[in-house]
Amino acid sequence: MLRKKTITLTVLVLLIVSLPAACQTYGDPRRKIRARDATVIQGLTDVPTEFPDVLKITRCLYFGDTNENSELKKEFMQEFREKTGINLEVIYPPRTNYMQKVNLMISSGELDGIVNFFSTYNIMEAAENGTIEPLNEYLKDNANWNGMPEQQRNLYAIDGKIYGISAGFEWNSFTRSFRKDWLDRLGLAVPETVEELFEVARAFTEDDPDGNNIDDTIGLTSSRYWNLQDIFQAFGARLNNTGDMSIAWDPDSGVWQDSMLKPEMAAALQYIKELYESGYLDPGF
Numbered sequence: 001m002l003r004k005k006t007i008t009l010t011v012l013v014l015l016i017v018s019l020p021a022a023c024q025t026y027g028d029p030r031r032k033i034r035a036r037d038a039t040v041i042q043g044l045t046d047v048p049t050e051f052p053d054v055l056k057i058t059r060c061l062y063f064g065d066t067n068e069n070s071e072l073k074k075e076f077m078q079e080f081r082e083k084t085g086i087n088l089e090v091i092y093p094p095r096t097n098y099m100q101k102v103n104l105m106i107s108s109g110e111l112d113g114i115v116n117f118f119s120t121y122n123i124m125e126a127a128e129n130g131t132i133e134p135l136n137e138y139l140k141d142n143a144n145w146n147g148m149p150e151q152q153r154n155l156y157a158i159d160g161k162i163y164g165i166s167a168g169f170e171w172n173s174f175t176r177s178f179r180k181d182w183l184d185r186l187g188l189a190v191p192e193t194v195e196e197l198f199e200v201a202r203a204f205t206e207d208d209p210d211g212n213n214i215d216d217t218i219g220l221t222s223s224r225y226w227n228l229q230d231i232f233q234a235f236g237a238r239l240n241n242t243g244d245m246s247i248a249w250d251p252d253s254g255v256w257q258d259s260m261l262k263p264e265m266a267a268a269l270q271y272i273k274e275l276y277e278s279g280y281l282d283p284g285f
Contacts, residue, residue: 058092099122123156136160220275226243231272246259
């Protein structure tokens, strides 16, 4: 029997990587970006900072469509330019096969500026190919950067050279929702432990919570492991913010941990396996 564990709903948002690509448009992918103008952004720095004519950002758009809210996008670009003096161009390759598209843009020399990468492997590959340049010189006097934890600053360092900056390092909350009318109909309370959650999932699946006398309900659903992170954390095993990686920051110990190496991960996976095999977890999750 599983030990009684409280379900917690807070997870650490980890990293999508942002880094400057070093190739110029239609040029040799191994050529480095060269800034052309010096601009002082009032209120941000007293030291002249060199910028390209247009700062390009290539990133994945997670939600919505790139064609939505075009007027708001234009308004944002204009406001950003007025406040910073920087001309910003944002490029949104399709989310499907995003990295394949980015790699094609790099190999053809069409990509420069700041680029979202998704893994350390992508960074190592780009660094070895010479298509991105180290950021040490640009970051050494940056107060915001130097104020970050050393572990975070070295996340994407290779042989002492920093090739990437984490785009997010903040707390976020994942909230599990329940049909209150179903709970009331079955005389159940909102679950607070994994044992209680299992019973609610069973009852939602087997006890006709909608009262239509048809076997047409499911206990729990999820988008892969993303929406199961409260379960993993209840067992003491953390995932990253997308639920696709077991390496995550542990705020209790203050270090990065690979939960796949912990016995708690085996218990969490066994629990989810039992939910799935019992038919209480959406088979298409």
